[in-house]
Amino acid sequence: MTDQQTATIDNTDNNLSQLTDQFINGTQKDQLQLIPQLMTMGEGGWQVLMNFLQSSDADTIDLVRGKIYGTLYRLKKPITEEFIQTHFPDGIIPLKSERNIDYKPLNQLLVEQKFQDADTLTRHLLCELAGEGAVQRKWVYFTEVEQFPTTDLQTINALWLLHSEGKFGFSVQRKLWLSVGKDFTKLWPKIGWKQDNNWTQYPNQFTWELNAPVGHLPLLNQLRGVRVTASLFSHPAWSQDNS
Numbered sequence: 001m002t003d004q005q006t007a008t009i010d011n012t013d014n015n016l017s018q019l020t021d022q023f024i025n026g027t028q029k030d031q032l033q034l035i036p037q038l039m040t041m042g043e044g045g046w047q048v049l050m051n052f053l054q055s056s057d058a059d060t061i062d063l064v065r066g067k068i069y070g071t072l073y074r075l076k077k078p079i080t081e082e083f084i085q086t087h088f089p090d091g092i093i094p095l096k097s098e099r100n101i102d103y104k105p106l107n108q109l110l111v112e113q114k115f116q117d118a119d120t121l122t123r124h125l126l127c128e129l130a131g132e133g134a135v136q137r138k139w140v141y142f143t144e145v146e147q148f149p150t151t152d153l154q155t156i157n158a159l160w161l162l163h164s165e166g167k168f169g170f171s172v173q174r175k176l177w178l179s180v181g182k183d184f185t186k187l188w189p190k191i192g193w194k195q196d197n198n199w200t201q202y203p204n205q206f207t208w209e210l211n212a213p214v215g216h217l218p219l220l221n222q223l224r225g226v227r228v229t230a231s232l233f234s235h236p237a238w239s240q241d242n243s
Contacts, residue, residue, distance in 0.1 A: 016048070019045070023048065028064055053088075093158055101128060103155055110164075115164075118217075125152075129148045129153075140228060142227035150236055168217040172215045176190055220232070
């Protein structure tokens with residue numbers, strides 16, 4: 001090995017060590033920004049992220065853990081695939097359901113950032129929560145929303161939050177709704193569902209990527225009015241949020 005090669009390795013090791021220290025001791029914002037840099041450091045950087053993921057709390061919605069898990073998942077290298085399959089085969093949060101619904105497919109679509117497919121599946125899952133009648137008609141009544149199990153709504157919402165760096169989810173939309181005084185006419189343009197007083201056309205005018213407006217996803221059919229959305233935002237699942 002030449003002196004130049006040795007110096008390059010030493011410099012890489014020093015950079016990785018500095019990045020690791022910054023990541024471990026950084027704020028959530030710092031950590032989210034440092035994840036892509038650690039990924040460029042090769043197996044050393046991946047190992048730092050895998051160690052962090054394995055040692056952190058699995059029962060909380062942690063946006064840093066969500067981004068790490070998704071980034072490692074999409075890398076699809078043998079070392080990361082084995083790690084995920086061994087330690088997190090079903091994701092990084094418990095997929096709880098009072099109706100015995102399998103939320104692994106939704107988790108996988110969101111991890112892979114297939115947001116349009118995840119949105120379609122989310123609407124189907126809400127119909128499934130509402131019952132066979134809703135599944136057949138492919139939409140729900142506001143009175144059915146009131147009967148949704150809190151556990152299931154929280155699971156669906158947690159997956160959207162976790163795999164969007166906190167940008168998407170019913171709870172995000174609800175907070176924005178509260179911030180505009182529960183005025184839906186102000187909410188729609190804020191989350192990109194209306195432009196110049198015209199409804200955003202499905203699917204091509206919606207943004208199916210993380211650069212969408214905060215609260216843009218998942219979608220609800222507003223052409224049927226606001227009662228379903230109002231019922232969803234008033235559900236006891238969000239009782240710990242500001243109201």
